[in-house]
Amino acid sequence: MPFTTTKSAFWKGFRDSAPFILVSGPFGLLFGVLAAEAGLIVPEAFAFSMAVFAGSAQFTALQLMQENAPVFIVLISALAVNLRVAMYSASLTPYLGSAPLWQRAFASYFLVDQSYALSIAKFEANPDMPTPQRMAYFFGTCTIVTPLWMGATIVGALIGTQVPESWGLDFVLPLAFLAMIGPMLRTPAHMAACLAAVVTALLAAGLPYNFGLIVAGLTGMIVGAQTELWIEQYKAQKAAVR
Amino acid sequence: MSQFDTSTLWIVILGLAVGSFTLRFGFMALMGNRTMPPWLMRHLRYTAVAILPALVTPLVVWPSATNGVLSLPHLAAALIALAVGYLSKNLFAAMGTGALALYGITVLIG
Numbered sequence: 001m002p003f004t005t006t007k008s009a010f011w012k013g014f015r016d017s018a019p020f021i022l023v024s025g026p027f028g029l030l031f032g033v034l035a036a037e038a039g040l041i042v043p044e045a046f047a048f049s050m051a052v053f054a055g056s057a058q059f060t061a062l063q064l065m066q067e068n069a070p071v072f073i074v075l076i077s078a079l080a081v082n083l084r085v086a087m088y089s090a091s092l093t094p095y096l097g098s099a100p101l102w103q104r105a106f107a108s109y110f111l112v113d114q115s116y117a118l119s120i121a122k123f124e125a126n127p128d129m130p131t132p133q134r135m136a137y138f139f140g141t142c143t144i145v146t147p148l149w150m151g152a153t154i155v156g157a158l159i160g161t162q163v164p165e166s167w168g169l170d171f172v173l174p175l176a177f178l179a180m181i182g183p184m185l186r187t188p189a190h191m192a193a194c195l196a197a198v199v200t201a202l203l204a205a206g207l208p209y210n211f212g213l214i215v216a217g218l219t220g221m222i223v224g225a226q227t228e229l230w231i232e233q234y235k236a237q238k239a240a241v242r
Numbered sequence: 243m244s245q246f247d248t249s250t251l252w253i254v255i256l257g258l259a260v261g262s263f264t265l266r267f268g269f270m271a272l273m274g275n276r277t278m279p280p281w282l283m284r285h286l287r288y289t290a291v292a293i294l295p296a297l298v299t300p301l302v303v304w305p306s307a308t309n310g311v312l313s314l315p316h317l318a319a320a321l322i323a324l325a326v327g328y329l330s331k332n333l334f335a336a337m338g339t340g341a342l343a344l345y346g347i348t349v350l351i352g
Contacts, residue, residue: 027333039245056294057262064297075298079262104255177298180327181324197293197296212344216292220292227289229284
């Protein structure tokens with residue numbers, strides 16, 4: 001569908017992002033509650049969400065800080081969880097690369113799962129869309145989700161200070177990670193990566209400084225990439241035989 | 243649960259802020275229209291699906307609620323949350339079912 005103006009592209013992005021209210025709101029709320037449980041005060045939780053703006057990385061950092069992991073392990077692990085945004089950046093570059101640098105810098109801050117998923121689908125379906133309209137659409141997709149994520153963190157942190165210790169929220173964060181992993185298991189390669197990481201994490205749990213996490217993460221990545229390669233080669237061979 | 247100090251928190255927040263922005267801006271700023279080598283993209287695809295299970299596995303097998311002793315309710319709740327997440331693709335359905343399972347199984351076992 002062609003847009004007549006940059007403005008209509010913005011509002012289209014705005015409307016398309018509406019379903020994500022149901023994701024970002026509760027997820028931000030949960031981060032706020034768990035941050036408060038971990039001892040963060042409300043301004044700290046808010047600063048965390050505003051400065052980092054990456055849900056799963058924030059949860060990862062929160063968990064590891066509670067385990068008193070060394071700072072560099074916390075940073076490496078949380079950034080590794082967030083490495084997918086580098087892929088998003090690479091995949092959007094052909095579409096947004098010709099926009100002014102300051103616009104690309106702004107857009108980068110707002111590059112999250114939701115804005116990427118909506119935008120790449122739109123750009124691929126409309127190859128003739130001019131870059132200013134692409135930018136407008138992209139910013140439209142962030143306009144609800146961003147303030148919602150930060151506002152929900154504040155509300156969550158306020159609620160979290162009221163939750164009594166006896167509620168036993170200590171298993172909520174593991175459940176949140178598991179719930180995030182489930183939908184990621186899209187292909188056999190993803191499953192292989194996950195399984196390899198689980199087995200290695202158990203075997204390497206005794207390593208000091210939470211280093212087992214890094215070893216297990218790297219093992220999972222390599223197994224996932226290799227499995228993908230094998231499956232591709234197998235398919236290519238099958239096609240060649242035919 | 244052990245507490246961490248404020249300076250650690252702020253180092254992590256600032257480090258993640260700079261790091262995340264670099265990851266997001268890196269390619270759009272520098273790469274232009276070049277593409278990344280396929281082997282690198284292939285490994286990047288599996289970072290989240292490797293790191294998150296590596297992080298959560300010890301939390302499930304040695305839960306803090308039991309001081310690190312393997313516990314059937316926690317293990318079962320974790321597997322149920324994972325399965326519901328996989329089948330429904332819905333984060334909150336998965337978390338809710340997992341929490342209910344943990345509570346229910348704990349009550350049943352007594």
